[in-house]
Amino acid sequence: MDNNRYSEWDGSQNIFEPDTDALMQELQRNLMYDGNLAEALRMMQRNGLTDRLGRRLPSLKDLIQRLRQRRQEHLGKYKLNSMMEDIRKRLDDIINIERQGIQSRLDEARKKAANGSPDLNPEIQEKLLKNLEERASQNMEKLEVLPKDVGGRIKDLNQYDFMDGEARRQFQELMDMLKRNAMSSYAKEMTQRLQNMDANSLAAMRHFMEAINQMLEARRRGEEPDFEGFMKQFGDFFGPDPPKNLDELIERLQQQMAQAQALMESLSPADRQELQNLIDSMLDESTKYEIAKMMANMESLYPGWMDPQRYSFSGKESISYSEALKLMEHLQKMDRLEDQFQDSRYDDSLDEIDDKLVKELLGDSAAEELKRMREITKMLEEAGYIRKKHGQYELTPRGMRKIGEKALNTVFASLKKDRSGSHNTRQRGTGGERIDETKRYEFGDDFDLHLQKTLKNALLRRPRVPIKIEVEDFEVFQQEQTTRSATVIMLDMSLSMRMGGNFEAAKIVSIALNSLISGKFPKDSLSILGFSAVARRMTLEELTYISWDDFTPYTNMQHGFMMARKLLAKERAANKQIIMISDGQPTSHIENGQIVFHLPTTQRCIDVTLREVNNCTRAGIVINTFMLPSHDIFNLFVDRMARLNHGRVFFTEPGDLGKYIIVDYINNKKTKI
Numbered sequence: 001m002d003n004n005r006y007s008e009w010d011g012s013q014n015i016f017e018p019d020t021d022a023l024m025q026e027l028q029r030n031l032m033y034d035g036n037l038a039e040a041l042r043m044m045q046r047n048g049l050t051d052r053l054g055r056r057l058p059s060l061k062d063l064i065q066r067l068r069q070r071r072q073e074h075l076g077k078y079k080l081n082s083m084m085e086d087i088r089k090r091l092d093d094i095i096n097i098e099r100q101g102i103q104s105r106l107d108e109a110r111k112k113a114a115n116g117s118p119d120l121n122p123e124i125q126e127k128l129l130k131n132l133e134e135r136a137s138q139n140m141e142k143l144e145v146l147p148k149d150v151g152g153r154i155k156d157l158n159q160y161d162f163m164d165g166e167a168r169r170q171f172q173e174l175m176d177m178l179k180r181n182a183m184s185s186y187a188k189e190m191t192q193r194l195q196n197m198d199a200n201s202l203a204a205m206r207h208f209m210e211a212i213n214q215m216l217e218a219r220r221r222g223e224e225p226d227f228e229g230f231m232k233q234f235g236d237f238f239g240p241d242p243p244k245n246l247d248e249l250i251e252r253l254q255q256q257m258a259q260a261q262a263l264m265e266s267l268s269p270a271d272r273q274e275l276q277n278l279i280d281s282m283l284d285e286s287t288k289y290e291i292a293k294m295m296a297n298m299e300s301l302y303p304g305w306m307d308p309q310r311y312s313f314s315g316k317e318s319i320s321y322s323e324a325l326k327l328m329e330h331l332q333k334m335d336r337l338e339d340q341f342q343d344s345r346y347d348d349s350l351d352e353i354d355d356k357l358v359k360e361l362l363g364d365s366a367a368e369e370l371k372r373m374r375e376i377t378k379m380l381e382e383a384g385y386i387r388k389k390h391g392q393y394e395l396t397p398r399g400m401r402k403i404g405e406k407a408l409n410t411v412f413a414s415l416k417k418d419r420s421g422s423h424n425t426r427q428r429g430t431g432g433e434r435i436d437e438t439k440r441y442e443f444g445d446d447f448d449l450h451l452q453k454t455l456k457n458a459l460l461r462r463p464r465v466p467i468k469i470e471v472e473d474f475e476v477f478q479q480e481q482t483t484r485s486a487t488v489i490m491l492d493m494s495l496s497m498r499m500g501g502n503f504e505a506a507k508i509v510s511i512a513l514n515s516l517i518s519g520k521f522p523k524d525s526l527s528i529l530g531f532s533a534v535a536r537r538m539t540l541e542e543l544t545y546i547s548w549d550d551f552t553p554y555t556n557m558q559h560g561f562m563m564a565r566k567l568l569a570k571e572r573a574a575n576k577q578i579i580m581i582s583d584g585q586p587t588s589h590i591e592n593g594q595i596v597f598h599l600p601t602t603q604r605c606i607d608v609t610l611r612e613v614n615n616c617t618r619a620g621i622v623i624n625t626f627m628l629p630s631h632d633i634f635n636l637f638v639d640r641m642a643r644l645n646h647g648r649v650f651f652t653e654p655g656d657l658g659k660y661i662i663v664d665y666i667n668n669k670k671t672k673i
Contacts, residue, residue: 010576016349020383022049023376024399028406031544032504036384040346045373045558058369064341066362071334075313076325082318084271087150087178087278091157094170095143101164102136151277154178158281167445175282182279184292185260186253200286208234209290212253215246216297224598254298259328261308266328272475307337337361351373357518395544402513403544441474448477484524486571488564489513492582493532493546495553502628505654506581507543514540527567533588535560537567554588554597561612561623562590576621577647582626585637606637614642623647
């Protein structure tokens with residue numbers, strides 16, 4: 001009997017599993033837009049993918065959105081100003097404990113004096129009580145006149161002689177926390193390893209900052225800082241993860257200072273000033289001097305490095321100073337990760353994104369998703385579709401063929417949605433492709449025998465065994481006759497073609513037709529011309545990477561027809577045609593070796609272009625024009641062109657372009673004999 005084990009759903013059972021075929025389909029779609037392979041790869045990472053089972057790989061946009069949502073959860077949870085309220089409350093509690101302690105000591109001393117003591121005479125007891133009462137009175141008076149601001153209170157309490165042991169302990173604990181948090185902005189690792197923040201600890205930290213300032217000043221002078229000597233003296237304070245060089249140390253310090261500054265900027269102006277006064281009240285002048293020097297050295301070496309972030313908190317939950325600093329560190333990490341995500345828009349590999357940071361801030365699932373994003377490029381490279389050359393990715397010949405195949409599939413997929421029966425002009429012949437229809441064999445036919453029908457004919461003629469087959473019984477498959485064709489695609493690359501997906505659709509169909517011809521009609525020829533201000537011939541690779549011409553609104557059809565005619569003159573083919581894909585009319589031409597521009601067009605430009613159409617007609621070249629959405633006035637020109645050339649004009653949408661061009665090409669391969 002089989003044992004089945006059930007476990008709680010953890011999401012890992014629904015992991016996106018990409019395959020290279022699906023990746024190439026998406027790459028083809030992105031590549032058709034502007035021809036930039038690096039951008040097409042980045043779009044796959046930025047926009048997400050769906051595998052064959054419908055499972056989706058989140059995009060970088062999704063991860064950024066998730067990160068922003070988590071940041072907002074923190075901002076909507078806490079009330080940052082409660083940090084200063086917490087310090088005020090702790091100070092108030094300490095003062096109240098001190099007052100109660102003073103009163104308790106007075107009550108206890110008066111009780112002892114009243115009862116008498118066998119060890120002390122009454123006069124001494126009276127004197128001791130009087131001294132205690134004077135001290136208590138003085139302390140109570142000091143507590144009454146303490147400043148209202150936190151910094152002033154702490155400064156005075158540092159000079160205050162506590163009478164209550166618990167109040168003294170709590171105040172020292174508060175001071176230790178405040179000093180540790182204040183100094184963590186400049187020496188976080190060191191503060192974590194010092195047991196307390198007494199005078200000796202503060203002196204050690206001051207020497208630490210002095211040593212850092214010496215290295216920064218040496219770099220400012222163009223000298224080599226003694227980082228090795230610094231690490232010998234202070235390396236133990238960094239624990240198991242010491243900085244490897246001065247640059248790494250500086251980066252850590254800048255992050256720590258940025259966290260403290262972000263906390264300051266996020267407070268209200270009143271609380272910000274109060275916190276600054278508090279910090280000033282705890283540090284001696286020498287320490288404050290070294291801090292100011294460090295900030296000045298940093299600014300001199302890295303101008304503008306301090307760009308403090310202000311966070312807007314809107315929650316109600318209280319937070320302490322220590323918790324606020326930890327939260328600032330967390331929020332700053334989120335900012336760094338978002339910056340890495342944003343910067344990776346220009347990076348094919350995503351290697352600059354910190355995996356540990358992703359896992360820490362977004363969890364294991366996000367780290368796994370990032371890993372799979374990185375595998376997109378790796379999978380395509382390992383499959384032989386792309387390769388890196390001179391630091392940039394390019395399509396391999398195999399990748400180019402796959403792009404053509406995918407483009408053809410895209411066209412045929414759209415054909416399934418529209419039955420097209422308007423091109424059935426099939427003729428019978430020899431030397432072509434077999435079809436399902438058969439005929440009685442005639443001398444000269446290809447001997448492609450249909451055995452079942454041949455046996456049937458023999459039995460009908462002589463219904464007995466053994467079967468005797470005569471020549472008259474032979475039944476052969478009929479074949480479609482195909483003729484060799486030479487085609488030139490003229491692809492409009494002017495600025496207007498970028499609108500409405502026109503250029504993208506034209507590229508897909510051009511690449512699809514190339515794939516069809518090379519795979520199914522290898523004897524045919526196909527050339528590709530792109531035209532804007534002038535025309536130029538393009539290879540399939542150039543076509544794949546090409547985009548519209550951002551800087552040329554002009555359309556030189558005349559030059560395109562001239563080049564196409566010269567290319568077709570070299571071909572020995574029964575059928576010669578130009579397939580022009582455009583959305584406008586001619587606005588430039590070549591005259592006397594010079595390019596002449598017209599915007600809007602002129603009658604001269606139209607006449608020169610139609611003259612070249614006549615030249616193509618005399619050369620036996622048919623011009624079939626596929627007009628994408630444009631102004632009605634442009635249609636008058638193509639109508640005149642069609643009457644001169646006897647070619648056809650198709651007014652179509654970008655999505656239907658493939659249906660017309662590919663089907664028309666296939667059906668016109670069947671010739672009359």
